[in-house]
Amino acid sequence: xxxxxxxxxxxxxxxxxxxxxxxxxxxxxxxxxxxxxxxxxxxxxxxxxxxxxxxxxxxxxxxxxxxxxxxxxxxxxxxxxxxxxxxxxxxxxxxxxxxxxxxxxxxxxxxxxxxxxxxxxxxxxxxxxxxxxxxxxxxxxxxxxxxxxxxxxxxxxxxxxxxxxxxxxxxxxxxxxxxxxxxxxxxxxxxxxxxxxxxxxxxxxxxxxxxxxxxxxxxxxxxxxxxxxxxxxxxxxxxxxxxxxxxxxxxxxxxxxxxxxxxxxxxxxxxxxxxxxxxxxxxxxxxxxxxxxxxxxxxxxxxxxxxxxxxxxxxxxxxxxxxxxxxxxxxxxxxxxxxxxxxxxxxxxxxxxxxxxxxxxxxxxxxxxxxxxxxxxxxxxxxxxxxxxxxxxxxxxxxxxxxxxxxxxxxxxxxxxxxxxxxxxxxxxxxxx
Amino acid sequence: xxxxxxxxxxxxxxxxxxxxxxxxxxxxxxxxxxxxxxxxxxxxxxxxxxxxxxxxxxxxxxxxxxxxxxxxxxxxxxxxxxxxxxxxxxxxxxxxxxxxxxxxxxxxxxxxxxxxxxxxxxxxxxxxxxxxxxxxxxxxxxxxxxxxxxxxxxxxxxxxxxxxxxxxxxxxxxxxxxxxxxxxxxxxxxxxxxxxxxxxxxxxxxxxxxxxxxxxxxxxxxxxxxxxxxxxxxxxxxxxxxxxxxxxxxxxxxxxxxx
Numbered sequence: 001x002x003x004x005x006x007x008x009x010x011x012x013x014x015x016x017x018x019x020x021x022x023x024x025x026x027x028x029x030x031x032x033x034x035x036x037x038x039x040x041x042x043x044x045x046x047x048x049x050x051x052x053x054x055x056x057x058x059x060x061x062x063x064x065x066x067x068x069x070x071x072x073x074x075x076x077x078x079x080x081x082x083x084x085x086x087x088x089x090x091x092x093x094x095x096x097x098x099x100x101x102x103x104x105x106x107x108x109x110x111x112x113x114x115x116x117x118x119x120x121x122x123x124x125x126x127x128x129x130x131x132x133x134x135x136x137x138x139x140x141x142x143x144x145x146x147x148x149x150x151x152x153x154x155x156x157x158x159x160x161x162x163x164x165x166x167x168x169x170x171x172x173x174x175x176x177x178x179x180x181x182x183x184x185x186x187x188x189x190x191x192x193x194x195x196x197x198x199x200x201x202x203x204x205x206x207x208x209x210x211x212x213x214x215x216x217x218x219x220x221x222x223x224x225x226x227x228x229x230x231x232x233x234x235x236x237x238x239x240x241x242x243x244x245x246x247x248x249x250x251x252x253x254x255x256x257x258x259x260x261x262x263x264x265x266x267x268x269x270x271x272x273x274x275x276x277x278x279x280x281x282x283x284x285x286x287x288x289x290x291x292x293x294x295x296x297x298x299x300x301x302x303x304x305x306x307x308x309x310x311x312x313x314x315x316x317x318x319x320x321x322x323x324x325x326x327x328x329x330x331x332x333x334x335x336x337x338x339x340x341x342x343x344x345x346x347x348x349x350x351x352x353x354x355x356x357x358x359x360x361x362x363x364x365x366x367x368x369x370x371x372x373x374x375x376x377x378x379x380x381x382x383x384x385x386x387x388x389x390x391x392x393x394x395x396x397x398x399x400x401x402x403x404x405x406x407x408x409x410x411x412x413x414x415x416x417x418x419x420x421x422x423x424x425x426x427x428x429x430x431x432x433x
Numbered sequence: 434x435x436x437x438x439x440x441x442x443x444x445x446x447x448x449x450x451x452x453x454x455x456x457x458x459x460x461x462x463x464x465x466x467x468x469x470x471x472x473x474x475x476x477x478x479x480x481x482x483x484x485x486x487x488x489x490x491x492x493x494x495x496x497x498x499x500x501x502x503x504x505x506x507x508x509x510x511x512x513x514x515x516x517x518x519x520x521x522x523x524x525x526x527x528x529x530x531x532x533x534x535x536x537x538x539x540x541x542x543x544x545x546x547x548x549x550x551x552x553x554x555x556x557x558x559x560x561x562x563x564x565x566x567x568x569x570x571x572x573x574x575x576x577x578x579x580x581x582x583x584x585x586x587x588x589x590x591x592x593x594x595x596x597x598x599x600x601x602x603x604x605x606x607x608x609x610x611x612x613x614x615x616x617x618x619x620x621x622x623x624x625x626x627x628x629x630x631x632x633x634x635x636x637x638x639x640x641x642x643x644x645x646x647x648x649x650x651x652x653x654x655x656x657x658x659x660x661x662x663x664x665x666x667x668x669x670x671x672x673x674x675x676x677x678x679x680x681x682x683x684x685x686x687x688x689x690x691x692x
Binding site for chain 2: 048053057064065066068070119125126128131138139142146149159163164170171172335
């Protein structure tokens with residue numbers, strides 16, 4: 001301890017985030033000396049336990065990293081393994097995969113906005129409390145999320161840990177009639193999503209514009225989901241297989257968490273819906289593009305609190321694209337491209353609801369996994385969240401510690417951190433200044 | 434009611450939030466006073482119902498579950514992690530230091546037990562709701578049962594019966610697929626066979642499963658141990674019926690049983 005001027009503010013358990021984490025802030029003379037976002041999720045060793053497993057199980061196993069965004073893990077591993085095996089998929093399979101992504105974005109963004117994040121803007125502790133003041137809006141949010149889940153159920157078999165996605169395609173392609181049962185709900189969902197985007201854009205946002213390097217995928221013809229180059233607002237433009245030359249996960253002493261940094265400069269960066277919208281405004285769906293110009297935000301936007309608006313625009317996009325894919329669907333045969341196992345290596349990046357995700361695998365001649373590397377979105381945002389907090393905290397020190405802690409939680413939640421999908425875990429180190 | 438998380442993916446507690454049509458009514462009927470994923474409003478126990486997700490993999494969690502038990506009237510475990518140790522229980526068959534080195538550059542920062550075990554291995558559990566993930570309608574039924582002070586009636590029959598109900602042609606018979614349906618508890622809706630793939634056992638062993646008989650049937654020409662062992666040893670690897678059968682046919686294990 002260094003005397004009376006030292007103050008420690010602690011949020012022992014972050015709430016309304018997926019997974020469990022804690023935050024510690026260290027102050028001396030009202031100056032921030034350290035901010036530690038700690039993840040106390042127990043380690044589950046996915047990269048180790050995949051070794052030696054049959055490669056076709058990989059999507060089922062990686063799904064279990066995160067119950068909120070299992071598709072992102074499944075699909076990234078499938079694409080990476082298809083690279084390793086030299087599999088080329090058909091345009092029909094590719095379209096169904098985008099449809100699956102639409103379902104997950106709707107579901108995951110729906111959960112985050114209505115159940116986790118919006119309560120913050122009205123100082124409510126939960127969506128249950130929010131529902132007492134905004135019953136129509138909460139019911140609309142639940143309806144929208146339910147349609148996302150229904151889409152995942154029809155195409156994936158179930159919403160959490162879907163069973164239909166396979167290396168090479170799908171175990172069974174949906175029948176046209178099955179997909180068409182979704183159309184009316186998706187149309188309703190699109191209207192709901194447009195209303196949600198207008199609603200959230202009317203919220204009050206703190207002024208907190210920052211000089212971020214925002215990183216997202218980019219594709220010339222489509223809004224980035226499962227394919228594209230990796231680009232940034234500071235000029236990065238690389239193929240996905242160059243990821244490890246530009247980004248590195250560090251397990252550093254005295255750091256609170258495994259953090260992915262831009263190399264060689266060792267700088268933090270920002271991934272997620274706001275980065276995607278900023279870097280891909282021209283490929284948003286027509287309604288989302290129209291809304292983008294109506295919501296009163298100057299794009300590109302560098303205020304992390306406004307991520308919720310980007311999230312809402314992406315839900316509009318996902319509904320509109322899902323309707324289009326279903327309208328165009330003429331069946332998918334074969335459902336799955338066959339392959340011969342071989343020794344190989346492949347990597348891939350996709351866009352999980354909460355940001356860029358990267359996987360790399362090595363396979364053996366007899367069809368097993370020899371090596372796995374998984375970089376989830378939250379480990380990429382973590383350093384940026386800490387830096388944001390260090391800058392933000394002085395402006396919210398006026399109130400009591402609990403007010404300050406609440407303000408910090410709000411900032412963290414705007415990133416939609418998914419802590420259970422932090423496949424890596426570091427023990428917290430406390431450095432008293 | 435309190436919802437508590439141990440080593441897991443959050444998918445089972447998410448099922449509570451996936452009760453879109455019922456969520457607000459549930460919240461009317463029950464005070465949810467500890468549900469970190471969904472609410473900042475946190476009250477200390479005692480709890481009438483504790484829903485516990487996840488497995489025990491660290492010393493800290495081993496102590497934490499004792500506390501949860503102490504403050505709870507009914508403790509219900511939800512999902513394969515809490516009822517069987519989850520996919521992370523694969524490390525029970527591995528070398529812990531090797532796992533650490535494979536994932537972490539600085540293993541000395543990581544505190545972990547050598548095993549991942551079910552909650553019932555540590556404290557008395559009043560009811561186990563299975564599945565990876567659990568079925569949300571079964572979860573609602575369990576909560577309603579406890580509210581009505583009656584025992585939950587979650588079916589324990591095998592997936593096969595649900596395939597018949599659903600009208601799915603048996604893929605093990607008609608397509609020679611390797612399917613764990615005959616020994617796996619129903620509850621998923623028998624989705625895998627309906628999507629042209631064999632059941633991979635995510636709801637764990639059904640009541641009185643004859644795993645050895647099924648394994649021997651598949652091994653007599655349809656599958657090799659190298660294919661069948663990983664199928665028995667995945668999300669419910671440490672459920673006794675699957676574990677014992679997998680270990681028996683594992684050509685790389687000298688003796689049955691695990692660490």
